[in-house]
Each structure stands twice: as C-alpha cells, then as structure tokens.
Amino acid sequence: MVDAQSENKAIDLVVDLDGTLIATDLLWESTFQLLKQNMLYLFLLPIWALTGKGYLKHQISLRVAIDPTVLPYRGDFIAYLREEHGKGRRLVLATGAARRFAESIAAHLGFFDAVYATDGTRNLTSAHKTKFLLETFGNVKFAYAGNSKADVPVFNAASEAVVVAPDRAAAKWQRAHSARLFEAPKTNWKTFFKMLRAHQWMKNTLIFVPVILDHEIMNWSILRDAVVAFLAFSAAASAIYIVNDLFDLPLDRQHARKRNRAFASGAFSIAFGLKVSVGLLILAGLLAAQLHWIFAAVLGAYLITTTAYSLSLKRMLLIDVLTLAGLYTLRILAGAAATQIEGSFWLLAFSSFFFLSLALVKRYVELQNTALVEKSRIAGRGYRQADREVVAQCGVASAFAAATVLALYVNSDAVVSLYSYPWMIWPLCPIVLYLNIRIWILAHRNEMHDDPVVFIISDWRSQMVIAIGAALLLYGGMRS
Structure with missing residues (x-):
C-alpha cells in the first residue's frame, strides 16, 4: 500500500510565476521597460487593456525582452523544486504572465515539464486558471504553489497546496488549511528607508545655503520656510528615486x-512602491502649497528634470553630468525661492562648477569599476573606457573653476557689504580645493564610493574641513 506522502510525490506540482517563483510582477516590470523605450506607449496601454488583460500582456511581451538570468528568484523555493524534480516529480509552470516570458524563464531553469501561460486571448489567472487546470488535469489530482489572493481559488481546487511568500489573503488560507509554507524574507523600517534613499536627503540641505549666506539662520520665520522646503524636496526626491528604481530594474x-535594492531584490513589490511614490508626491505638493508659488515652480522643474534624467538624459554623453550639476543648483534656487531671498550669481556659478566636478567623479568611478571591451559603453550610459582620462581632466578643471569663482566672490563688493572681516572668508578657497581634489585622488586610487556627495557627508576629514569653513562664516562673517 502506498502511503500518503509517496502519493503526494506522484502528484504533478503546478507552480505560479509572479510572486511565487520570482519576487516580482512581470506585467509591472515589462510595462516600465516599455515606457522606458518610448513614453508614447502610455497612450497605447489603455487601448490594449480595453481589449483584455491577456491581450495587453501579449502586446507588451512582443516589444519587451526580459533577462531570466537576473530575475529575483525565491531561492529556498527554487531549491525545493529542484529537489522534487530530482525525485522524478513532474513540474508545471502555470502563470498569468505572458507566454514569451514564461517560456524563457522555464528554459533558463530547466526543470519544468510543461508551460501554460497567458496569450493574446486568455489571461491565465484566478478563476480562469482554476478552470483551465481542472479541464487540463480532469480527474487527475494536482498540487499547486501560489502566493496571492488570486491563487486562493486554485488552492481550493488542488489536492495539495504550497504557499510561497503569501499576501494577507493567501496567508489566511494557509493558516486555515495548514499548508506547506515558504516565507518571504523579513523587511523592516531599515529596508523601507533604504527604498526612500533617506541618506540622500542630506543633499537637500543645500536649500539652507541661501539662508546661511544671507545671515538669516536665526530668523525663525525664514528658517521655518526653509525647513518646509527641505521636507517637500525630500519627499519629492524619494518619490522620484522609487520611480527611477522601477525603470532601472534590469x-x-x-x-x-544595486541588485540588493528593495525592488531589484524583490523585497518590496512594484505596486507597493508606486503607492508610496504617489503618497510622497501628494505630501510634497501639500508642503509646497504653504510656500511662495515660485518654490512650487522650482520643485516642478526639479521633478520634470529628474524624470527626464531617469528616462533619457542619463544615457547621453556629458548631458548627464551637466544635468546632475543643474539638479544640485536647483536645490539652492529652491531655498532662495522658499525664503524669498534673492539668488546670488556667484553662488549659482560656484555651485554649477563644484557639483559638475562631483558628477564627473561619479562617472569616472563607474568607468574605472566596469570592465568593457573596446568601443563598448557602460550599461545605461554614454561613456567608453577611452573617455576616462578626459572625464578626469574635465572634473579636476571644474574643481579649480569652482575655487576660482569663490576667490572672485571673496574679492567682490558683495562680501564687503555682508562681512565685517572679509579676509576670514579667504580660507574657503583652499578648503573647496581640498574637498574636491582629495576626492579625485581617492577616485584615481580606486578608493572612492561611487556617490561623492554621500562620501563627503560620511567622511570625517571632509566633515572636519566643512566645520572649519562653517566656523569661518559664522565667526568671521558677522553682518556689519
């Protein structure tokens, strides 16, 4: 007599794809890749969807290719499937994803005996999948592995269930039926703040620069506006970081x-990321509404520019670094707009050169750390290995240009009118050179983090010289 366990081993195991076999959703992923190719597809997507979800998935799959070798597979579940396959169990992939995607993944894994997927006329999910599997297997028992509310009808129809990284509905079903469970890796607040790139909010402290240089840091009304602007910019920046990550998944x-980021690794779902992004944009809008309308215009320009950078500009030679430098300068303009402090030509010129140098460091490090064949480019960039020395020369030149602009400013009438002891501002010039040139030397030694702004914020030597510069401004730069 065959025992229950041996009987179950003989049952075909039908496996879901999105959220079960892989920690992502291929419809969302492929949609973002399609829009990255051409944003005009945004107008075709609703038309395809009106014909049916299966037709929508099929049309997208005809225009987008996925790389099955880099997808975030559920490691423990994959190991289980390989073990079952090794014991002779028949494995079937049945998914609501497009057939083209499902077949490429099955071919990569090499242990599925059959593939059933969505095509142009059929969306193989939930009730449709249940009906299809019952018709396909007839009176023969089958087991099913899934993860979501849409899989509950299939769980009920199967003779055995395996629940993988379940959502709330699937988890409730699993507890009620004591089904086999593969839990998802735990996430926490640290993971959430990494998704928001909270450490990048330090860049938005540039909003306070006009307040500090205009000696209004103790003006509580102006300081309040600067804080509100900082929060609005941080919320908007995090929203765009999330969208950028979704476009850059492959x-x-x-x-x-970067493969360990929240969406690339599958720690958070794409749908969750979109909800958070929309919420952050709404929060940024509500905060901006409390300030002068010019700040809202600058924030809008930032959102448009950074979105364009994510979709296209980051792949353009030199345009990418000029855009990055411009985005930093926009933060300073936002601070001036929020507090209604008149912007300084000197400050904007200095900012442009200083941050252009740092942006070029970032590209230099990428070139240094990427092995490329001759005439090939960094993935998603417009640079070749042969460009590295030119990038370095331009970056060092920008560093000296920033120091030169600062020196001309220190010797200008503007400083005389603002400061009692202008000579105490002069050390800022070598401080700026030290910060920039040291970064370039470390980059040349291959000892630099690929984000120089974050490096400056976290490096104790940089913090020390910045503190010295701040002290010079505070004590030597009192208003006359």
Whole structure:
C-alpha cells in the first residue's frame, strides 16, 4: 500500500510565476521597460487593456525582452523544486504572465515539464486558471504553489497546496488549511528607508545655503520656510528615486551593489512602491502649497528634470553630468525661492562648477569599476573606457573653476557689504580645493564610493574641513 506522502510525490506540482517563483510582477516590470523605450506607449496601454488583460500582456511581451538570468528568484523555493524534480516529480509552470516570458524563464531553469501561460486571448489567472487546470488535469489530482489572493481559488481546487511568500489573503488560507509554507524574507523600517534613499536627503540641505549666506539662520520665520522646503524636496526626491528604481530594474540587477535594492531584490513589490511614490508626491505638493508659488515652480522643474534624467538624459554623453550639476543648483534656487531671498550669481556659478566636478567623479568611478571591451559603453550610459582620462581632466578643471569663482566672490563688493572681516572668508578657497581634489585622488586610487556627495557627508576629514569653513562664516562673517 502506498502511503500518503509517496502519493503526494506522484502528484504533478503546478507552480505560479509572479510572486511565487520570482519576487516580482512581470506585467509591472515589462510595462516600465516599455515606457522606458518610448513614453508614447502610455497612450497605447489603455487601448490594449480595453481589449483584455491577456491581450495587453501579449502586446507588451512582443516589444519587451526580459533577462531570466537576473530575475529575483525565491531561492529556498527554487531549491525545493529542484529537489522534487530530482525525485522524478513532474513540474508545471502555470502563470498569468505572458507566454514569451514564461517560456524563457522555464528554459533558463530547466526543470519544468510543461508551460501554460497567458496569450493574446486568455489571461491565465484566478478563476480562469482554476478552470483551465481542472479541464487540463480532469480527474487527475494536482498540487499547486501560489502566493496571492488570486491563487486562493486554485488552492481550493488542488489536492495539495504550497504557499510561497503569501499576501494577507493567501496567508489566511494557509493558516486555515495548514499548508506547506515558504516565507518571504523579513523587511523592516531599515529596508523601507533604504527604498526612500533617506541618506540622500542630506543633499537637500543645500536649500539652507541661501539662508546661511544671507545671515538669516536665526530668523525663525525664514528658517521655518526653509525647513518646509527641505521636507517637500525630500519627499519629492524619494518619490522620484522609487520611480527611477522601477525603470532601472534590469540594469540594477546586473550591478554588484544595486541588485540588493528593495525592488531589484524583490523585497518590496512594484505596486507597493508606486503607492508610496504617489503618497510622497501628494505630501510634497501639500508642503509646497504653504510656500511662495515660485518654490512650487522650482520643485516642478526639479521633478520634470529628474524624470527626464531617469528616462533619457542619463544615457547621453556629458548631458548627464551637466544635468546632475543643474539638479544640485536647483536645490539652492529652491531655498532662495522658499525664503524669498534673492539668488546670488556667484553662488549659482560656484555651485554649477563644484557639483559638475562631483558628477564627473561619479562617472569616472563607474568607468574605472566596469570592465568593457573596446568601443563598448557602460550599461545605461554614454561613456567608453577611452573617455576616462578626459572625464578626469574635465572634473579636476571644474574643481579649480569652482575655487576660482569663490576667490572672485571673496574679492567682490558683495562680501564687503555682508562681512565685517572679509579676509576670514579667504580660507574657503583652499578648503573647496581640498574637498574636491582629495576626492579625485581617492577616485584615481580606486578608493572612492561611487556617490561623492554621500562620501563627503560620511567622511570625517571632509566633515572636519566643512566645520572649519562653517566656523569661518559664522565667526568671521558677522553682518556689519
């Protein structure tokens, strides 16, 4: 007599794809990749959807290719499937994803005996999948592995269930039926703040620069406006970081460090990221509404520019670094707009050169750390290995240009009118050179983090010289 466990081993195991086999949703992923190719597809997507969800998935799959080698697979579940396959169990992939995607993943894994997927006329999910599997298997028992509310009808129809990284509905079903469970890796607030890139909010402290240089830091009304502007910019920046990550999923998964990001690794779902992004944009709008309308205009320009950078400009030679430098300068303009302090030509010129140098450092490090064949480019960039020395020369030149602009400013009438002891501002010139040139030397030694702004914020030597510069401004730069 065959025992229950042996009987179950003989049952075909039908496996869901999105959220079960992989920690992502291919419809969302492929939609973002389609829009990255051409944003005009945004107008075609609703037309395809009106014909049916299966037709929508099919049309997208005809225009987008996925790389099955870099997808975030559920490691423990994959190991289980390989073990079952090794014991002779028949494995079937049945998914609501497009057939083209499902077949490429099945071919990569090499242990599925059959593939059933969505095509142009059928969306193989939930009730449709249940009906299809019952018709396909007839009176033969089958087991099913899934993860979501849409899989509950299939769980009920199957003779055995395996629940993988369940959502709330699937978790409730699993507890009620004591089904086998593969839990998802735990996430926490640290993971959430990494998704928001909270450490990048330090860049938005540039909003306070006009307040500090105009000696209004103790003016509580102006300081309040600057704080509100900082919060609005931080919320908007995090919203765009999330969207940027969603567009860059295939590239991030090929990167040694970026593949661990929340969406590339599958720690958070794409749908969750979109909800957070929309919420942050609403929060940024509500905060901006409390300030002068010019700040809202600057914030809008920032959102448009950074979105354009994510979709296109980051792949353009030199345009990318000029845009990055401009985005930093926009933060200073936002501070001036929020507090209604008149912008300084000197400050904007200095900012442009200083941050252009740092943006070029970032590209230099990418070129240094990427192995490329001759005439090939960094993935998602417009640079070749042969460009590295030119990038370095331009970056060092920008560093000296920033120091030169600062020196001309220190010797101008503007400083005389603002400061009692203008000579105490002169050390800022070598401080700026030290910050910039040291970064370039470390980059040349291959000892630089790929984001120089974050490096400056976290490096104790940089913090020390910045503190010295701040002290000079505070004590030597009292208003006359």
